[in-house]
Amino acid sequence: MITVTGTLVWYYHICPRETWLIAHQIVADQDDSNVEYGRFLQEHVYEREKKELTIGHLKVDVMKSREGQLIIGEVKKSSASQESARMQLLFYLYELKQMGIEAEGELLFPEERRKQRVVLDEAGIREVEILKEKVVDIVSKQLPPPPMKIKWCRNCAYRELCWA
Ligand code: SF4
Numbered sequence: 001m002i003t004v005t006g007t008l009v010w011y012y013h014i015c016p017r018e019t020w021l022i023a024h025q026i027v028a029d030q031d032d033s034n035v036e037y038g039r040f041l042q043e044h045v046y047e048r049e050k051k052e053l054t055i056g057h058l059k060v061d062v063m064k065s066r067e068g069q070l071i072i073g074e075v076k077k078s079s080a081s082q083e084s085a086r087m088q089l090l091f092y093l094y095e096l097k098q099m100g101i102e103a104e105g106e107l108l109f110p111e112e113r114r115k116q117r118v119v120l121d122e123a124g125i126r127e128v129e130i131l132k133e134k135v136v137d138i139v140s141k142q143l144p145p146p147p148m149k150i151k152w153c154r155n156c157a158y159r160e161l162c163w164a
Contacts, residue, residue, distance in 0.1 A: 002023070002135075002136050002139050002140060003057050004057075004091075004132045004135045004136060005057050005058075006058060006059065006060075006088045006091055006092055007022060008022065008023055008135050008139065009084075009087055009088050009091045009131060009132075009135060010084045010085070010087070010088040011084075012084075012087075012131065012134065012135050012138070013081070013083055013084035013087055014081060014084055014152050015148070015150060015152055015153075015156070016138050016145050017144045017145045017146070017147055017148070017158075017162070018152075018156065018158060019135060019138055019139065020138055020139060020141065020144035020145065021144055021158055021161070023139040024139075024144075026158075026161070028156075028157030028158050028161075057095075058092055058095055058096070060072050060073070060074070060092055061073055061074050061075045061108075069103075069104055070101065070102070070103040070104070071103065071104055071105070071106050072089065072092055072093065072096070072103045072104070072105050072106070073105070073106045073107075073108050074088060074089045074092070074105070074106075074107055074108065075108045075110065076107060076108065076109055077109075077111065078109060078111060078112065079107075079109045079112060079114065079116075081152075082107070082116070085107050086107065086116070086118055087127070087128075087131060089105040089106075089107060089118045090105070090118060090120055090124045090127060090128050091128050091131070091132075092105065093105050093118070093119075093120035093124070094120055094124070094125060094128040094129075097120060097125075104117065104118070104119055105117070105118030105119070105120070106118065147162035147163065
């Protein structure tokens with residue numbers, strides 16, 4: 001049985017091949033500077049309000065309460081992959097709703113000093129359900145999709161694997 005996680009949802013929008021590689025625990029280059037930077041941001045930015053939340057298969061960067069409303073935040077390096085980040089957050093809101101927890105989302109782009117509100121409405125629920133089906137479909141295949149040259153390859157930790 002395949003468990004769809006926020007990480008897989010995020011990568012599906014970046015590169016379906018990468019989603020498969022991660023799901024099958026093919027280890028990427030851990031010394032890659034982008035991997036390092038992402039980790040740095042996770043650990044140091046918004047430290048004051050950061051409370052990492054783990055519920056089952058969900059790991060959420062920021063959780064806080066504003067006027068009685070639970071806010072789930074997701075910290076991202078840049079808004080270049082904003083659609084991935086939005087879907088990941090929608091996925092978290094969807095999964096929490098399945099557990100009976102109502103929350104709103106906030107995408108945080110610290111370098112750009114920007115936030116974006118994300119709300120799970122009926123259209124969002126449908127989007128998440130379709131996306132979950134797509135992720136399960138790709139991950140359950142025996143082999144990954146072939147590499148495709150996309151703008152993300154340049155900074156991808158799997159680039160040696162795909163293009164060496
Ligand atoms: S190098 Fe390119 S094709 Fe390969 S996993 Fe990364 S983004 Fe996908």
